[in-house]
Amino acid sequence: MSDPTPITPTFDADGRLAPGRHRMEIVYIALSSFRILLGFLFALIVGYGPIVAGLTKSGVSNIFSITVLFIALIVLLVAAVIISLTIYYKRFSWEITANDIHIHSGIIVKKQVHIPFSKVQSIDYTAPLLARLLGVVNLKIETAGGAINRGVEIPALKLNTAEAFKTEVFKRKRENQNQSAQAQSGQAQSAQAQSTQFQTAQALDSAQSSAHQQTGNLYEQLSQTASDFRGMLAGSYEDSSPVDYQYGLSIKELLLSALANNKTWLMALILIGMLSQVGEALSFIGISDRVEETAVWVWAELGIVAVIIATIFSLLLLWLLSVVAALLSYGGFKASRRGGRIEVERGLLQRHYKGVALSRVQGVVITQGLVRKLMGFAEIKLEVVQSMDTSGGQQSDVMTQGSGLILHPFVRLSRVDEIIANMVPDLIACPQVTDYQRLPRRARRRSIIRWFAWPSLICIAAVAIFDLLLLPPIVSTGFTVISPYHAPVLIAIVMALCLLAGIWWYKRAAYAYNSNILVIRQGIFGQKTTLLLRKKIQWAALRQNPLQRCSKLASISAVTAAGTSGTTTRLRDLNEDEASAYLDWVRPRNRD
Known part of the structure; x- marks a missing residue:
């Protein structure tokens, strides 16, 4: 039986995607050809000169024939690329059915992918510069995440189609999951939802009013214009789902983040x-x-x-x-939470959108480098479960750093608790700084040994070897820039920095936990605070080496599912009884 012919995506009278199989946009051929051929042409142009020079030295004088062959090779490459992309375009289609997403592709080997709505965790899209001018995005569907799961991509969709695709999939997912619950909840749930939406509307009106008071400069107007720009082919689309919390990035925060x-x-x-x-x-x-x-x-x-x-x-x-x-990377930055989803989008020239379900959030990391700490600012990053990219590696797009999604690149410390409480409601009852427990005094000695003694010994040994074995031959050649007097200065600088590192790490290290949340703080010249939900910790460990056993100290660790293969957070040199209490806290309880 022959498959139905895919059509260009259309919308019904209610603004929803029409049923049936759909194609990606035909501009996919032009965009992909340009990207591939640009790399080919660069390689040919770079290689043409050395090849001609080598042949000339070898006595080959017919350069004209070689040039003709190069041009013929370029023409063949262009033809092959365009033909293969055209075939791929005609054989690629996607469809949203009642229970899942169907994707058909393949040039020689046909491939069908079925993704149930229950497995869809995130739908993201990116628009490089040329694609953004045309109003076209590349859409990616992420499933359960982890090292064995890869995202599925649908290239070259109009922006309004990608937005409608995302809305439709999550709408059907909610309908499938909550059908029985909605029937039982009745009018009470409806009244509660109306009250929540009313409070949300009031909060948004207040936030928007405050934002309008801060706007007015040229860059913010340009940023808003660039954020609203949809491209030549993209149609309009309105997402009707309510926004619970939303914020942007001021020009001051942008300049300071730079x-x-x-x-x-x-x-x-x-x-x-x-x-x-x-x-x-x-x-x-x-x-x-x-x-x-x-x-x-x-x-x-x-x-x-x-x-x-x-x-x-x-x-x-x-x-x-x-x-x-x-300015180019974070221009038009906007972060929001819609129910159980967090959405972040940014970029002036290239626009990037990433959505994360709250169920995939494993924790929050608050990072203060040296400059941020001196200025009283911090970076907020979500630790999230990620899937593999289509090439089999962990995602490395500009929206993520390691296993996390940047929630705010440069925020004043006084706003950190507000943003975390509104974006990740599970962390609203986080332990405060006054609840943090410092490490025992015995840990300071171990910190100094770890950060000062061993690096200093290694540095002294390296400098001694250099002075005894390498410096005499250098000096004998008449090179006088390096002298034996530089070694003591270098050793003194390194030892001073190592000593400060050991003392500062001890002063910054602390931890706390309540019934649901673990906080671990550490750092040297900067500071990193990790907030982990107890229910998200996959497993915990307590370790003691012989020196720690003599000092009655222990190290603890917590492993979450963040990233593609898990993320480990450690803290060294707690009292061994406090480390044992941490293990008891992690253990499952009856109510779990």
């Missing part, structure tokens, strides 16, 4: 690498001597002032670049 962005230091390394090649580039174009003369004159006239000015200018340039990267 200062603490790790990309700043990455850009610094890139800039240093580029500057290391400036000499060769100037020598190649024949002006290195003049540049060298100018540099000597500047040093003679300005001296250390020139170095300070150059350093300040370089730092400002790096900071401006990181600001631009942060």
